Structure formats: structure tokens, C-alpha cells
Amino acid sequence: MTHPLSDRISSLPVSQTLAMAAKARELKGQGIDIISLSLGEPDFNTPDFIKDAAIEAINQDYNSYTPVDGYVELKEAICTKFKRDNDLVYQPNQIVVSTGAKQSIANVAQVLLNPGDEVLLPAPYWVSYSAIAILCEAKFVEIPSSIDDDFKITPAQLEAAITPKTKMVFFNSPNNPSGSIYSEKEYRALAAVLEKHPQIYILSDEIYEHINYGVKPFSFAAIENMFDRTITVNGLAKAFAMTGWRIGYLGAPQWIAKACTKMQGQITSGTNCIAQRAAITAVLAPVEKVQYMVDEFETRRDLVLELLGEIEGFKLNIPEGAFYVFPDISAFFGKTVNGIKIENANDFSLFLLEKANVATVTGDAFGAPNCIRMSYAASVVQLKEAIQRIKEAVS
Ligand code: GLU
Numbered sequence: 387m388t389h390p391l392s393d394r395i396s397s398l399p400v401s402q403t404l405a406m407a408a409k410a411r412e413l414k415g416q417g418i419d420i421i422s423l424s425l426g427e428p429d430f431n432t433p434d435f436i437k438d439a440a441i442e443a444i445n446q447d448y449n450s451y452t453p454v455d456g457y458v459e460l461k462e463a464i465c466t467k468f469k470r471d472n473d474l475v476y477q478p479n480q481i482v483v484s485t486g487a488k489q490s491i492a493n494v495a496q497v498l499l500n501p502g503d504e505v506l507l508p509a510p511y512w513v514s515y516s517a518i519a520i521l522c523e524a525k526f527v528e529i530p531s532s533i534d535d536d537f538k539i540t541p542a543q544l545e546a547a548i549t550p551k552t553k554m555v556f557f558n559s560p561n562n563p564s565g566s567i568y569s570e571k572e573y574r575a576l577a578a579v580l581e582k583h584p585q586i587y588i589l590s591d592e593i594y595e596h597i598n599y600g601v602k603p604f605s606f607a608a609i610e611n612m613f614d615r616t617i618t619v620n621g622l623a624k625a626f627a628m629t630g631w632r633i634g635y636l637g638a639p640q641w642i643a644k645a646c647t648k649m650q651g652q653i654t655s656g657t658n659c660i661a662q663r664a665a666i667t668a669v670l671a672p673v674e675k676v677q678y679m680v681d682e683f684e685t686r687r688d689l690v691l692e693l694l695g696e697i698e699g700f701k702l703n704i705p706e707g708a709f710y711v712f713p714d715i716s717a718f719f720g721k722t723v724n725g726i727k728i729e730n731a732n733d734f735s736l737f738l739l740e741k742a743n744v745a746t747v748t749g750d751a752f753g754a755p756n757c758i759r760m761s762y763a764a765s766v767v768q769l770k771e772a773i774q775r776i777k778e779a780v781s
Pocket of ligand 1: 401403404424425426427488512513514562
């Protein structure tokens with residue numbers, strides 16, 4: 387029986403990151419020894435100093451509705467953070483706090499895009515960008531890149547993708563899924579193209595900012611004449627191991643921030659009061675306090691690159707940030723491996739799930755059909771075991 391669902395939801399793809407994580411959970415529930423490298427989620431606990439702030443907030447009876455755009459103290463703290471880390475001067479009325487960076491991004495898309503507008507997505511891109519554009523009835527246009535270019539696009543490619551209908555471009559550095567980081571020089575070269583097209587707004591997703599291995603990411607809005615056209619999105623999930631707390635935020639021109647607040651006011655209202663109070667402590671904390679997690683991710687990245695590098699058919703780049711590797715596995719296409727025919731990255735990802743009991747995410751979901759994404763936000767023991775299983779399955 388077909389249910390009378392809206393065209394909107396019927397045409398929306400399922401989030402592949404969440405779907406694979408759910409599948410891994412389901413198989414684990416059946417007693418199968420699955421190692422899940424699917425979800426981008428730190429395997430650390432939220433640091434005690436942040437948990438203490440939350441407990442204090444509960445004891446101080448923070449339990450009422452919050453302002454739609456966030457507590458003023460949190461917005462001020464976010465302004466301090468933007469100045470300290472990104473050299474960006476935002477005022478509190480340019481900040482909107484949301485239920486995760488995903489909601490911040492969805493808000494921006496909803497308030498800027500009309501049906502038929504075009505959104506440029508340098509590929510690979512995070513799975514939900516395209517879905518969020520679809521929900522706005524906008525058209526997303528992929529700008530491809532490959533592992534040989536370190537998964538970065540060139541100014542010429544950007545220029546070629548722009549049409550009179552282009553309204554937005556999404557940048558994400560450090561990138562999910564590739565881990566690549568655009569340098570200031572590379573970003574300035576892309577900005578030089580955008581300068582000629584003042585109708586285009588830039589969404590800069592900087593959620594992996596602090597998870598970098600010695601290369602400090604540059605904020606797109608720090609380019610003088612881009613500030614008034616850029617929305618800077620960030621959040622606490624990744625750097626502070628606070629995925630479930632759901633705190634994302636943006637800094638934007640005031641008219642965009644105001645529109646996002648209006649949108650949010652009709653959908654979810656202000657986000658959770660306890661999480662917001664704890665977030666004040668988190669954003670104001672010196673970044674050094676969470677460096678131990680970044681150091682550990684770096685050790686794991688090196689381990690994963692070394693071990694995967696020993697498997698023939700896995701082509702790798704060196705991710706400079708985030709906690710994913712994004713190998714090009716197209717060498718397996720057209721082959722029958724371990725009795726299973728591999729035609730594409732989806733087949734390969736399913737093959738790994740079935741034969742190695744390792745959950746990954748297909749690159750198709752990220753606009754990169756030659757690759758799979760593997761998260762190394764897992765223990766060293768699990769990572770070693772997962773890669774050994776993959777090695778055996780493909781040998
Ligand atoms: N952003 C993370 C990921 O890419 C979390 C899951 C999601 O929201 O997509 O795995």
C-alpha cells in the first residue's frame with residue numbers, strides 16, 4: 387500500500403551516514419560482531435569541566451524556554467570565540483544558536499533559497515547538504531574533485547559552475563568526508579571568482595575547525611569583502627565530544643540571522659537550556675583543553691593510513707583534519723571479490739559489511755562515487771581489527 391506522503395518527503399533521500407549507523411546497530415543487536423566506522427562521532431566522553439557546567443545549570447533551575455536565538459551570554463561567548471579563533475568580529479545580534487550545526491545549515495538554506503535556485507556543492511560534500519537543498523526545492527550542482535587534487539576544487543571549476551541562477555555555495559574545511567583543508571591562499575583564489583558574482587552567498591561549515599593536524603583552518607568570512615556574504619557555521623559536537631548535546635551556531639549578516647531566528651521560532655524554538663549553559667563554558671575554554679582528543683585522532687589517522695596503505699586497491703590521500711579517511715577504491719570495480727561482484731562504491735561498502743563485518747559509508751552519498759568513507763573515531767584495537775578483516779576479505 388502506498389501511503390499519502392508529501393512529494394517533499396518522498397523525494398528526500400535517507401541520510402546515508404545515519405542509515406549505515408542504524409544498520410550497524412541492528413546487526414550488532416542480532417549478535418553479529420560489527421565494527422562500525424560509519425558515523426562521524428568522537429568516541430570520547432564529554433570533558434568533565436563541561437559536564438560540571440551542565441550539572442550546575444540543572445541545580446540552578448535552568449528549565450524554562452530559552453530565547454529562540456540562544457541565551458545572550460552564549461551568543462556573547464560565541465562572539466568572543468569567533469574573534470579569538472577566527473579573527474571574525476560578529477555582534478550578538480548576528481549569532482543564532484540551534485539544535486546542532488545541521489539545523490543552522492537547514493535554517494540558512496530555508497531563508498535564502500527559492501525553488502529553482504542553484505546551490506554549488508564542491509564534491510565530496512557532507513550528505514545532508516544536497517538533501518537540505520532538495521527540501522528547499524533548489525537544484526544542487528556538484529563540482530567534482532578527485533583524490534589526485536586532494537579533493538579540492540579550483541577557481542576555474544567554480545567559475546564554470548556559476549550561472550545566473552546560482553544563489554549559494556557551500557564550503558566545508560576541514561572537509562567531511564575527505565579531511566582536506568583549504569589554505570588561506572586557496573580560499574582567496576576562490577573568493578576572487580565570487581567577487582564577480584555578488585548574488586552568491588557562501589555557507590562556510592567549520593564544524594571540524596579544531597580537529598586539524600597542524601594546519602590551522604582559515605575562515606572564509608575573514609576575507610574582507612566576503613564577510614557580508616558569508617554565513618559561518620560551527621558547533622560543539624566534534625571538538626568537545628558533545629554530539630548528543632545538539633548545539634550548533636552561526637554568525638551571519640544580521641538580516642540573515644534575523645530570518646533564521648524567525649524560521650527556528652516556528653519549528654523548534656530555542657535549543658535546550660542545559661546544553662546551552664554548558665556550551666558557554668565549552669566555547670570559552672582554551673582550545674588546549676581538548677587537544678588530547680585531537681592528538682589521539684592524529685595517532686589513529688597515521689595508523690589507519692599505514693595499515694590501509696598495505697592493501698592493494700586502496701588509494702589514499704593524507705587528510706589534514708576531521709576524523710575520516712576517504713580512499714578511492716575504484717580499482718575494485720568490475721571485479722568479483724570473495725564471490726561478490728563489485729560494480730560501484732555502494733557494492734563495495736555492502737561487501738565490507740557482509741564479508742568483513744565492517745560498516746563504512748559509500749562515497750555516492752558524498753558526491754564521490756569512487757570512494758568510501760571510514761571514520762577513525764574508534765579505538766586503536768577496533769581500527770586494527772577492522773583493517774585486518776578488510777585485508778582478508780579483499781585478498
Ligand atoms: N556529521 C556526522 C557524519 O557525517 C554525523 C552524522 C550526520 O549527522 O550525518 O557522520
